[in-house]
Amino acid sequence: xxxxxxxxxRQLSIELEKLAGKEKAGIxxxxxxxxxxxxxxKAEVNLYSLSVAAAKNAGKTIVVPGKxxxxxxxxxxxxxxxxxxxAAARQKIVKAGGKVLSIKQLAAAKPEAGKMVIIA
Numbered sequence: 847x848x849x850x851x852x853x854x855x856r857q858l859s860i861e862l863e864k865l866a867g868k869e870k871a872g873i874x875x876x877x878x879x880x881x882x883x884x885x886x887x888k889a890e891v892n893l894y895s896l897s898v899a900a901a902k903n904a905g906k907t908i909v910v911p912g913k914x915x916x917x918x919x920x921x922x923x924x925x926x927x928x929x930x931x932x933a934a935a936r937q938k939i940v941k942a943g944g945k946v947l948s949i950k951q952l953a954a955a956k957p958e959a960g961k962m963v964i965i966a
Contacts, residue, residue, distance in 0.1 A: 855881055855929070858950055871959040880911035880966055881929065881949065889966035893935055894918030896926060896965065903963045907952065910965050920944060927952035927962075 862878035880889070889912030899908055900922055907925045914926060916934035924944040931939075936946050947955075952962075 852885070858929075858953075861950070862953060865953055865956070869956065869959070873959045873962060873964065874953070877909060877911055877949070877964060880964070883911075888912035888929070890915055891928075891965055892917035893920050893938055896924055897921050899963060899965050900924045905961070907947075907957060907962045908965055909949065909952065909962050911949070912966065914939075914946075 859878045859882040862874050862881065865874045889910055891910045891912065892915045894917060896908055896910075896914065897918060897920060900906075907927055910926060910928040912929055914928045914931040914935045916932050916938060920938045920942040922944075923942060924939055925947070926939060926944065927947040927949050929949060931946050939946050
C-alpha cells in the first residue's frame, strides 16, 4: 500500500526536527512528530478551546499542529501558530486583537520553549 504524504508537512517536520537538535528543546521534536501525523489524526481545535487555553496560559503562544476552526468567540488577544486556519477563525482572532502565524513562521522566530503551549 502506498502512503500519500503531504510534501509541505514533511518538509516542515524535517525543519522542526533540525531545530530541536539545535535548540535542545523537546517541544520542537514533539511538534515535528505531531505535524507528520496523517490528516485524519491531526488536531482540529475551535476558538472556544483556544480561548480557554489562552486564559490558562496568559502570554504564551498557542500552537495547533492542525487546523483552527471558527466555532466560538475569541474573547481575548490570542497568539496562535497553526498548520491551517479557517478564514472565519482568522478573522475572529484578528478582530479580537490577536495574531495568527504559520508554524513555519513560529519556527523562524525561535521563541523560548517556555513561551509556547501545544494544543491538540
